[in-house]
Amino acid sequence: MTHMAKSKAKLYQFGAAPTPATTTMWFVAAPFAPIRDDEKAFALPAGVVAHAKQMGTTQTACGRSALTWHRIWTRAFPEPTVPSCKECLRAIGLAEKDVQKLGCV
Numbered sequence: 001m002t003h004m005a006k007s008k009a010k011l012y013q014f015g016a017a018p019t020p021a022t023t024t025m026w027f028v029a030a031p032f033a034p035i036r037d038d039e040k041a042f043a044l045p046a047g048v049v050a051h052a053k054q055m056g057t058t059q060t061a062c063g064r065s066a067l068t069w070h071r072i073w074t075r076a077f078p079e080p081t082v083p084s085c086k087e088c089l090r091a092i093g094l095a096e097k098d099v100q101k102l103g104c105v
Contacts, residue, residue, distance in 0.1 A: 026077040026092050029053035029060055029069045042075055044082050049104060052077040052088040062087030078102050 028050045044050060052061035053071060060066050061077075062085055077092070078084045086103030094102070 026052040026054060026061065026088075028072040028075040028077050028079050028082070029066045030072070031066075031069050042072075042079060042081050048083075049085050050077065050079055050082045050088075051085045052092050060085070060088055061091035063091075 030044050030048050030050055032045055032048050053066050058067045078089060083104035084102045086099055089099040089103050
């Protein structure tokens with residue numbers, strides 16, 4: 001690998017949405033607060049959709065910028081109690097039947 005290729009590879013390791021092949025753990029991310037997260041219930045505000053995000057990245061699995069979004073590291077994605085982004089569900093490798101069941105957009 002050339003020096004230029006190494007530099008380019010290093011650039012892409014930060015801030016880019018990971019591919020399903022490199023995924024180890026996805027967490028819930030959402031653009032708006034307040035977020036109710038306690039041991040009894042987890043809820044997002046009405047109309048807000050949960051997205052998948054990995055720690056240390058700035059984008060969701062579907063490629064949206066999540067730099068200023070709220071990350072809920074205590075909740076794995078998908079969280080069955082909240083509506084989820086269909087693009088994120090597909091990007092993390094869920095079967096289409098599960099995408100249809102859990103996804104809302």
